Amino acid sequence: MNRRENLRIYGSYGALSAALLFLLSVNVFCGSVRLTPGEILSQLVGSGEQDMAWSIIWLIRLPRLLGAALLGGALAVSGFLLQTFFANPIAGPFVLGISSGAKLSVSLVMLVLWGRGIFFSSGGMILAAFLGAVVSMGFILLISTRVRRMSVLVLCGVMIGYICSAVTDLLMAFADDANIANLHNWALGSFSGMSWEGLRAAFLAVAPTLFFAFLLSKPIGAYQLGELYARSMGVNTRRLRTELILLSSILSACVTAFAGPVSFVGIAVPHLVKRLLKTAQPVYIIPACALGGAVFCLFCDLIARTLLAPTELSIGSVTAVFGAPIVIFLMLRQGRDEHV
Amino acid sequence: MCEAFVYTDHMTVGYRGRPVVKEAEITIKRGEILTLIGPNGAGKSTLLKSMAGQLALLYGAVYLDGKSVSAMQETELARQVSAVFTDRIRPELMTCFQVAAAGRYPYTGRFGRLSEADMRIVEEALKTVGAGELAERDFMQLSDGQKQRVLLARALCQEPELLLLDEPTSYLDIRHKLEILNVLQRLAREKRLAVILTLHELELAKRISDRIVCVRDGRIDCIGSPEEIVSSGCIGELYGLSRKEYGHVPFMCPELARPVGKPEVFVMGGGGFGISAYRRLQRENVPFAAGILWENDLDYPSACALAAEVVAVPAFETVPEETFLRAKRLMSTCRQFWLCLPRFGELNVRNKELYEAAVRQGLIVTKTFLF
Numbered sequence: 001m002n003r004r005e006n007l008r009i010y011g012s013y014g015a016l017s018a019a020l021l022f023l024l025s026v027n028v029f030c031g032s033v034r035l036t037p038g039e040i041l042s043q044l045v046g047s048g049e050q051d052m053a054w055s056i057i058w059l060i061r062l063p064r065l066l067g068a069a070l071l072g073g074a075l076a077v078s079g080f081l082l083q084t085f086f087a088n089p090i091a092g093p094f095v096l097g098i099s100s101g102a103k104l105s106v107s108l109v110m111l112v113l114w115g116r117g118i119f120f121s122s123g124g125m126i127l128a129a130f131l132g133a134v135v136s137m138g139f140i141l142l143i144s145t146r147v148r149r150m151s152v153l154v155l156c157g158v159m160i161g162y163i164c165s166a167v168t169d170l171l172m173a174f175a176d177d178a179n180i181a182n183l184h185n186w187a188l189g190s191f192s193g194m195s196w197e198g199l200r201a202a203f204l205a206v207a208p209t210l211f212f213a214f215l216l217s218k219p220i221g222a223y224q225l226g227e228l229y230a231r232s233m234g235v236n237t238r239r240l241r242t243e244l245i246l247l248s249s250i251l252s253a254c255v256t257a258f259a260g261p262v263s264f265v266g267i268a269v270p271h272l273v274k275r276l277l278k279t280a281q282p283v284y285i286i287p288a289c290a291l292g293g294a295v296f297c298l299f300c301d302l303i304a305r306t307l308l309a310p311t312e313l314s315i316g317s318v319t320a321v322f323g324a325p326i327v328i329f330l331m332l333r334q335g336r337d338e339h340v
Numbered sequence: 341m342c343e344a345f346v347y348t349d350h351m352t353v354g355y356r357g358r359p360v361v362k363e364a365e366i367t368i369k370r371g372e373i374l375t376l377i378g379p380n381g382a383g384k385s386t387l388l389k390s391m392a393g394q395l396a397l398l399y400g401a402v403y404l405d406g407k408s409v410s411a412m413q414e415t416e417l418a419r420q421v422s423a424v425f426t427d428r429i430r431p432e433l434m435t436c437f438q439v440a441a442a443g444r445y446p447y448t449g450r451f452g453r454l455s456e457a458d459m460r461i462v463e464e465a466l467k468t469v470g471a472g473e474l475a476e477r478d479f480m481q482l483s484d485g486q487k488q489r490v491l492l493a494r495a496l497c498q499e500p501e502l503l504l505l506d507e508p509t510s511y512l513d514i515r516h517k518l519e520i521l522n523v524l525q526r527l528a529r530e531k532r533l534a535v536i537l538t539l540h541e542l543e544l545a546k547r548i549s550d551r552i553v554c555v556r557d558g559r560i561d562c563i564g565s566p567e568e569i570v571s572s573g574c575i576g577e578l579y580g581l582s583r584k585e586y587g588h589v590p591f592m593c594p595e596l597a598r599p600v601g602k603p604e605v606f607v608m609g610g611g612g613f614g615i616s617a618y619r620r621l622q623r624e625n626v627p628f629a630a631g632i633l634w635e636n637d638l639d640y641p642s643a644c645a646l647a648a649e650v651v652a653v654p655a656f657e658t659v660p661e662e663t664f665l666r667a668k669r670l671m672s673t674c675r676q677f678w679l680c681l682p683r684f685g686e687l688n689v690r691n692k693e694l695y696e697a698a699v700r701q702g703l704i705v706t707k708t709f710l711f
Contacts, residue, residue, distance in 0.1 A: 089432070218452035222445050225494075226429045231394055233445035233498065234418030280432040283451055 009284050012276045016291040020069065023298040027065040028057060030306050059195075065298060067194035067202065068315075071255045072265060072297025073290035074206045076273075077213055078251035079266020080289050084220050084282075085244040088150045089330050092266030093252030096153065097136045097160030099263075102256035103187065104164040105132025110183055111175045122201035122257070129253035136160050137249055151331070189260035189316035191301050202254050209250045210290055216243060217282040224280065262297070263316045264323025269293045271326055296322075345370045345534050346391070346502055350400035353383065353390035359398055360386045364560050366553060370501070371532040373524065375545045378555035379579055384538040385426070385506050387555065391536065392423045392504050404502065418446035422498035424491045424505045430480065436490045437475040440466055443497025465496040469523050485516035492523065503527065505537040509544060517541070521548045542575065554578050595645035596622055603629035603648045606674040606698070608691055613680040614639035616710050618646045629674060631667045632659055632691055659690040667694055677703040 029036070075093065082091040082098075093099045109128040143156050168187060175183065186193060194202075219240050222230040231237045255262060273292040274280050300318040307313060344367040354360040361383040368374045376384040389395045391402055393409050402409040404420060422443065431439060441454055441462045448454060454462070466472050469489040474482065479490065488508060495503060505524070509517040525548060527533045539545045545552055546566040554561040554574055562574045569575065599621065605628040607617050614630060615638070621628045630643035631651030643650045651667040653659050671677065677698040684692040699705060 087430075215450075218445070218448070218450065221452060222442055224431050224434075225439070225442055226425075226427055228389075228394060228423075228425050228427055229429065229442070229494075231414075232392055232418065232421070232423045232425075233443065234414040235445070236414055274433060278433060280434065281438075 005279065009277050009279065012273075012288065013291070015276075016288065016295060019295045020291060020298070023295060023302065024065055024069065027068075027298055027302055028061055030302060031056070031061065031309065063194040063196050063199045064191050065301070067199050067258060068191045068297045068301040069294035070199070070202055070206055071191070071259055071262075072269075072293040072295075073210065074251040074293070075255050075262060075265040076269035076289040076293025076296070077210055077286060078248040078255075080270040080282075080285060081213060081220075081244045081248040081251075082266065083270060084223055085241060085248070086144070086150065086153070087224075087226065088334075089271060090150050090154060090267060090327060090334065092264065093133075093248065093255075094161075094261060094263045094266060095157050095327070096140050097157035097164070098133045098140070098249065098252050099256050099261045100161035100164035101134075101136025101139075102129035102132040102253045103261050104168055105129060105135070106257055107168045107171055107183060107187065111171050122198045123205075125257040126201060126205050126254055129257035130250060133249040133253040133256070136164070137245060141245070150334070186260045188314035189262050190304070190312065190314055191259050191297075192312065194258060198258055202258055205250060205254050209247055209254075210286075212243075213247050213251075214283075214286050216240070216247075217286060220244075220282040220286075224282075259315065261316055263320045264327055265293060265296055265319050267330070268319075268323035268326040269296050271330060272296075343369060346402065346404050346536075348391070348400065348402050351387075351390065351397055351402060352399035353386050353395060354398050355386070355395070357398065359558065361555060361558055361560070363400070366391075366536075366560070366563075368502075368534045368536060368551075370534050371528050372550045373528050373535045373537070373548055374551050374553060375549035376536065376538045376553050376555055377540075377542065377545050377578070378561075382555045383558065384555050388423070388504050388506050388536065388538060389425075391502075392421055393417050394423075415446045418498060420500055421502045421504065422495040422500035423503070424488070424495050424508055426506045426510065429491075432480075434479050435475065436466065436471060436477050436479050436482070436486075436493075437462060439479045439490055440471075440493040440497055443494040446498060461499070462493075462497055465493040466490070468496060468527070469493045470519065484511045485513070485519075488512060488516070488520060489523075492520065496527075500533065502534045502536070505535070507538050507540060509539060509541060517544060524548065546570065595619075595642055598622070598646050598648070599625045599627045601627040601648065603627050603670065603674055605629070605676045605678055606631070606671045606703075607643075607647070607678045607680060608695060609633065609639040609643065609680045610637055610688070610691070611681070612638035613682070613709060615642045617678055617680050617708055618642050622646050628678075629670050631670070632663065632694065658687070664690050664694070668697060671698055671703070672701060675704065677705045679705060679707045680709060682709045 079092040082093065082096065083089050085091065106125060106129045109125070139160060140153060140157060144153055147153065172183060219230065219235045222233050222235050223237070223240060227237050269292045270285065270289050273285060273288045277284055277288055279285070300322065301315055304313040304315050304318045347367040348364055351364045352359050352362045353364070364387060366374070376387060378384055386395065390397055397410065409417060441458070444454060444458045444462065445452065448458060463472070463475070466475055469492045471486065471489045471493055474486055474490065479487065482490065492508070508520050512520065521544060524535055524537070528535050549566055551563060552566055552569045553563045554569065556578050561578060562569065562572060564572065604626050605621060607614055607621070607628050607630050609615070609617060609630060610633060618628070618630065627648040629649045629651070630647035633640050633643055633650065633652045634655050635652050636655035640652065649670060651663060651670060653663055671694060679695060681691065
């Protein structure tokens with residue numbers, strides 16, 4: 001590792017952190033109700049009265065933007081882990097149908113339990129999402145033992161997504177009106193439902209998972225040379241594969257539990273981050289993915305909230321606009337490489 | 341047995357409980373090069389992967405320096421055995437240095453940071469395989485030959501005592517094949533590495549191997565030095581080729597199918613000059629006769645494999661009258677006469693007479709002295 005590469009990597013970290021700070025503050029000010037820095041400052045030092053502005057910032061915007069940052073990072077790292085597992089840059093929790101499985105499972109829980117007046121804690125939602133994620137992951141793994149072609153797996157993932165959506169729609173038809181409004185928003189994908197309580201639960205699930213993923217940097221790096229070589233260098237590949245699957249399922253389940261399906265972040269961000277850092281070494285890429293995912297989702301959420309304010313776009317539509325072209329680009333590049 | 345560095349005991353290997361090679365007994369000493377040869381699908385790669393600890397054995401054991409491989413920790417094994425596989429790797433955004441440095445895995449700490457000493461070992465390994473100047477290049481941009489050298493450097497970074505290579509010369513041109521094998525020979529001699537490799541090229545196997553193991557039909561067919569293997573004649577059996585097809589001297593010149601029919605051309609060869617003529621006629625699908633050859637002649641194996649008829653004399657004997665007449669009769673049935681001998685020696689006077697007879701009989705004579 002020479003000096004120029006180091007400079008590039010740490011410079012990129014600096015740029016990502018600066019972008020994160022910038023977007024965090026912009027997200028505080030912008031929205032249906034515009035606030036000036038002065039107003040916010042007066043709120044913070046407590047000189048103003050505890051009015052609506054305070055509620056907007058403290059109860060709505062802060063948990064939302066922190067949630068977008070945290071979950072965005074989780075999605076990006078989840079994507080990176082799946083890409084390592086499948087040795088393919090087109091793997092991600094959304095395209096493989098893992099998010100959809102989590103979504104179906106969460107809507108089931110919501111409708112069945114809410115219908116009976118039982119309300120679930122955020123932790124319970126994460127658990128429900130995790131179970132759904134693991135079930136669809138199991139499907140994809142089963143298929144991947146038969147076909148190794150990523151395009152087929154992605155197609156299966158999309159199909160799983162459709163099936164899950166169909167079942168979710170069916171369930172919604174049976175639900176009563178009060179529930180639907182809630183569920184409908186969530187099912188489209190949005191960070192609007194974040195509360196401090198939810199944020200805390202998400203943080204408790206995501207932060208240790210991200211840390212654990214970071215600790216796996218070394219074996220993940222070896223795994224980038226393929227399973228055979230990794231094993232011959234002393235990596236317990238069976239354990240690593242299980243860890244990759246579990247960690248990425250936990251991460252994408254958390255996102256789905258709170259924000260619904262968010263598309264393409266898991267593929268777009270790792271790709272962009274690798275280009276930015278000009279390396280694929282997991283020690284550098286995993287933290288950079290967490291940062292980059294946060295920046296990406298904050299940016300997309302900002303657009304979702306402000307573009308047609310006061311109407312909100314779903315976060316998935318915005319991430320798709322930026323993410324899908326990158327996925328198409330990667331597929332084209334891969335198709336070309338396979339024919340060389 | 342006790343001087344063997346690696347030995348296997350009733351090793352049975354395969355996938356999902358289905359044996360591919362049964363009861364294999366392989367031993368190798370330090371500094372020795374052992375080559376596995378055999379037809380496609382015979383189980384050479386499976387043997388190699390099993391010895392590398394990549395595949396669980398179905399039965400038996402592999403012992404490394406007297407210790408059972410299955411009882412070893414992953415890291416302990418990785419410090420003693422390393423491998424180059426046939427699977428192509430596609431690392432993203434990795435320099436050759438980084439690919440080679442991955443081999444330091446069993447020695448580095450929690451996050452895989454390279455120490456100064458590690459860096460020196462990586463540089464040294466790249467230099468050993470002649471890839472020192474490639475260090476900063478993107479791995480994916482290299483040619484197959486360069487990639488193979490970097491992968492070998494990666495294996496060396498593990499500082500192994502046993503090096504396993506699965507078809508290290510496939511996809512390489514002849515110069516790169518030889519370069520890789522030269523490096524392997526040097527490693528075996530200088531670093532006393534035990535090297536086990538699989539090869540498809542028999543000629544190369546014969547040159548580099550201290551011992552050759554023939555794998556066929558789910559078992560080890562025969563083991564021995566290249567000379568023993570060649571003279572035992574098991575090569576032909578190994579690939580299901582009869583002696584007539586692969587030539588009399590085993591190992592050397594396998595030929596394509598012989599043109600059938602009555603000979604139209606009489607080819608007079610000898611000393612290696614006949615071979616290219618035989619092969620040209622084979623390509624043009626013209627049946628021909630070859631003569632008069634001595635059985636120790638360079639041309640003889642190819643003539644046996646390709647000619648419709650061969651007139652030959654036992655080595656170091658003069659040509660008997662009867663053989664000469666047979667050659668003359670055979671020649672008269674041909675329309676053309678190809679002369680491949682640039683000159684007739686004192687002992688080759690019978691061939692000279694035959695040539696003169698051909699000219700007298702009005703055969704179309706072509707002279708071709710291409711080697």
